[in-house]
Amino acid sequence: MRSDKHIQKTNRNKWFKRLLLLAALLFAFIIGSAVGYYGYQVVQLLSDVSEDTPEELQDTSESDESIRAMHPISILILGLDEEDGARRSDSIMVATINPKEETTKLVSIPRDTLITLPNSERQEKFNAVYAIYGITGVIDFVEDYLTIPISFYATLNFEGLVDLVDAVGGITVDSPLSFTVQDSEENTDAIEIEEGVQELNGEEALGYARMRKQDPRGDFGRQERQRQVIETLIEDLLSFGSITNLTPILNAVRPNLQTNMTGQQIMAVASNYRGAAETIESIEILGVDDYVYIPEYGQELYVYLPFEQNLLELQAELREHMNIEDPVNDELEDSSLETIEGEFEEEESSDTSFD
Secondary structure (H helix, E strand, O other): OEOOOOOEEOOOOOHHHHHHHHHHHHHHHHHHHHOOOOHHHHHHHHHHHHOOOOHHHOOOHHHHHHHHOOOOEEEEEEEEOOOOOOOOEEEEEEEEEEOOOOEEEEEEEOOOEEEEOOOOOOEEEOOHHHHHHHHHHHHHHHHHHHOOOOOEEEEEEOHHHHHHHHHOOOEEEEEOOOEEEOOOOOOOOOEEEOOEEEEEOHHHHHHHHHOOOOOOOOHHHHHHHHHHHHHHHHHHHHOHHHHOOHHHHHHHHOOOEEEOOOHHHHHHHHHHOHHHHHOEEEEEOOEEEEEEEEOOOOEEEEEEEEEHHHHHHHHHHHHHHOOOOOOOOHHHHHHHHHHHHHHHHOOOOOOOOOO
């Protein structure tokens, strides 16, 4: 890692940041607003999205106490790609929520971040951790990487955006340019976007948000389109029409969302932490792009190298936001490293490439 650079705080949120925050917080608020009308469906949804939680992550009693006392909490949120072989975490985000300050900090960890596996000299990309070790391994690794405890997790499939947009009846966007892009099944030029105001269904919204190469502004143009999609989707989800037509939205979320939050915890967050959603600070970890030879794959791969000094500053900022006084939570560090090292010692060579 390299030093002496800076972490940029920006309002240019990548499309999956807002979508995943929606899964963890905003959707909970919608559930809280609609529970009086759709109590049974909400209870069933909460049961469905938590039923596959690994046994070691099911006990959230400590976090439950934090919610009751309105202490800060954190949520690890992963966006998962299609199920072709081992699934990768294409988007990795941590939200720290301080209800008394009424603030939320969102940190996105670039999927291509180069890491060294604990108790090993093997290098990998950050998104490989989920593919090899599952959600438990990711939680352990992120806790050590950011030096904060993770209270809860939520995962959302890419398919979730498509279904969610369709569930609200599509969205209206004002495209700055015309282009064609492949759909989620990789059919070339399957989606045609025209310049100007238009209605998009779920597949079209996903293509609109993901295209980069044809935009003369590159990532800046893509980020603007992503923000437009999410802001429009949020407005639609918070509208009275969506609340009174909750069934298709619940059906869209149910197969695509997974979390270890209980129904009671989600309702408590929806009720007591609502104010924290009013002030959201997005933090991007800046670094440099590079190509590094990784022996595991026998080739050079594109990687992202965060700036070390400011990663330390980010860790301190998150600990302060969660009211963690110690420079490093020793108990967390010890337990996390023991768990990670034990899992990585059992590691077998993976055939999956993460280029």
